[in-house]
Amino acid sequence: MTVKKIKEALDGSDCLLMDGNFLSELDPQLRELVTKxxxxxxxxxxxxxxxxxxxxxxxxxxxxxxxxxxxxxIKDLVYNVTKDMVFPNQxxxxxxxSKITFGQRVADIVARFGGSWTFIISFIVFMAIWMAINVxxxxxxxxDEYPFILLNLALSTxxxxxxxxxxxxxxxxxxxxxxxxxNDYQVNRISEEEIRLLHTKIDHLVQQDQSDLxxxxxxxxxxxxxxxxxxxxxxxxxxxxxxxxxx
Numbered sequence: 001m002t003v004k005k006i007k008e009a010l011d012g013s014d015c016l017l018m019d020g021n022f023l024s025e026l027d028p029q030l031r032e033l034v035t036k037x038x039x040x041x042x043x044x045x046x047x048x049x050x051x052x053x054x055x056x057x058x059x060x061x062x063x064x065x066x067x068x069x070x071x072x073x074i075k076d077l078v079y080n081v082t083k084d085m086v087f088p089n090q091x092x093x094x095x096x097x098s099k100i101t102f103g104q105r106v107a108d109i110v111a112r113f114g115g116s117w118t119f120i121i122s123f124i125v126f127m128a129i130w131m132a133i134n135v136x137x138x139x140x141x142x143x144d145e146y147p148f149i150l151l152n153l154a155l156s157t158x159x160x161x162x163x164x165x166x167x168x169x170x171x172x173x174x175x176x177x178x179x180x181x182x183n184d185y186q187v188n189r190i191s192e193e194e195i196r197l198l199h200t201k202i203d204h205l206v207q208q209d210q211s212d213l214x215x216x217x218x219x220x221x222x223x224x225x226x227x228x229x230x231x232x233x234x235x236x237x238x239x240x241x242x243x244x245x246x247x
Contacts, residue, residue, distance in 0.1 A: 009045035010038060020048040027218075030059050056219045063215050104172060111169035114162055127151070 005014040009023070023031060024043035033055045035041055100108075113119050130151055134144045144150035 006046045008048045008051075009041055010047060010051050013048070015046065015048045017046075020046055020052065022046055026052075030055055030219075033059055053223055056223055060216055060219050063219075100172075104168060107165045107168035108172065110162060110165040114166060 005016060007013070008015045008020065022043070023034065023041055023045045026034065026047075030052075034047065034051075041047075130144070131148060134142050134148065135146065
């Protein structure tokens, strides 16, 4: 039995039909690579798998290089967008402390002391001693007899002075909260923008890499199929030779 052979278009050798493909059967991009080197080829010309393997490797490398260029472009794009969005770390407490006045410092000290158990206990002890001295009158000392008008005046004066000082301290606390909220808003806004860009980059990479991987897998499958065809052809040829020898 004579095996039908066909002439290879690139080197003129005789090949089996299973050892290659016609130019019209090739993938358009692969066909473009072949015709770039051999522009005289026709769609009916036959190309062996040996030559096609070379062009498939070239095509695979071009796909990988193109994917790397796109990934680098996305990386540079994200960097160029985010490099101008740098928001310096801001210590709100340090910023406020650098602008604090003497009066504000006194107001903070008064508010801090006035809101402590030390002040409450000390004031109760002071009032008890005051009233005890003016009631018991040791050694005839009595400077504010009952109903302790001087003590009431002192308490009213302290309350009148302490209230605005505490309000001044609360205003500083409000300024701190306002600046802290503004700083948190800026950080959150930049973080949200960076996360959005990161999602965009990841989506692009996933979609692009999937398409490139599928293209590469397709080329690898074609190369494996061509190898299998060649192996099958060799096996058939060996069987044919054995049969001819037996006859």
